[in-house]
Amino acid sequence: MKKYMINKEGRVVALRDFGDVKVDDVGGFVWSEKNLSHEGNCWIYGNAQVCGESQVYGNARIYGNAQVCGESQVYGNAWVCGNARVFGNARVFGNARVYGVMRSDGFSFCYVSCADREHRVIAGCRYFTMPEAREHWGTEHPKHEETCVILDALERLSKVREEGCV
Numbered sequence: 001m002k003k004y005m006i007n008k009e010g011r012v013v014a015l016r017d018f019g020d021v022k023v024d025d026v027g028g029f030v031w032s033e034k035n036l037s038h039e040g041n042c043w044i045y046g047n048a049q050v051c052g053e054s055q056v057y058g059n060a061r062i063y064g065n066a067q068v069c070g071e072s073q074v075y076g077n078a079w080v081c082g083n084a085r086v087f088g089n090a091r092v093f094g095n096a097r098v099y100g101v102m103r104s105d106g107f108s109f110c111y112v113s114c115a116d117r118e119h120r121v122i123a124g125c126r127y128f129t130m131p132e133a134r135e136h137w138g139t140e141h142p143k144h145e146e147t148c149v150i151l152d153a154l155e156r157l158s159k160v161r162e163e164g165c166v
Contacts, residue, residue, distance in 0.1 A: 003038045012036060012044055019043065019059070028062060035068075048080075060092075066100060084110045099157065101150050103143060111154040119158055121151065130155055 004012040004027070012027040019041030021027070028044035030036050035050040036043075037057035044050055048062040051069045058075040062068055066080040072090040080086055084100025085108060092098055099111040110122040121133040128136060130151065137147040 001038075004036065006030060006033065042075075054086075058093075064100075066098075083108055097158070099154055101154060103146055103150060105143065107143075109147075109150050109154065111158055113158070119155075121154070 001016070003016055003018055003021075004014050007013050007026070010029045010031070012030055014021045014023050014025040014027070017023055021041075021043050028046055028048035028050070030044065030049075031051045035054055035056060037055070040057060041059045042056050042061065044056060044062045046064050048064060048066045049068070050056055050062060051067070053071045054068045054073065056062055056068060056074045059077045060074040061079045062074065063079065063081040064083065066082060066084045067086070068074055068080060069085070069087045070089065072086045072088060072092070074080055074086060074092045076093040076095070078092045078094060078096040078098075080092060080098045080100075082100040083102045084098045086092055086098060095113070097113045101109050103109065107124060112120050112122055119130065121128045121130060123133070126136070133151055134148070137144055137151075141147065
């Protein structure tokens with residue numbers, strides 16, 4: 001039995017109750033039914049988007065303004081949140097949490113929980129541990145102060161809200 005339909009705006013609309021979703025809840029955007037499984041409790045919330053050949057299935061959740069594009073997959077109990085971007089052939093799965101925040105100049109920061117239970121900062125094409133990120137955006141960097149606020153927020157939120165998203 002189908003759990004959602006796609007309205008004229010390209011948003012998913014729940015046809016039945018499942019997980020924390022109730023009938024008639026309006027979710028995020030998809031390109032087609034290939035993007036969101038009718039099985040499990042997976043859902044796309046808010047203004048989040050899943051496009052291209054990407055797939056969300058299992059109990060995965062996409063929140064906020066997150067985007068899942070290309071041929072990527074989000075599944076299991078994984079969450080993609082905030083302004084996070086998952087693209088290409090990326091796989092986000094298990095209990096992974098991908099948090100995203102955008103700096104005033106449009107530069108996007110994601111905080112990812114990894115299989116080794118460590119967190120990594122993904123910013124542009126860079127992939128850092130938190131200490132490496134802080135060193136990279138040292139006091140000489142023109143966006144040092146704003147970047148430090150973002151890094152602090154991501155780090156604190158990941159500790160406080162292990163089950164939540166930015």
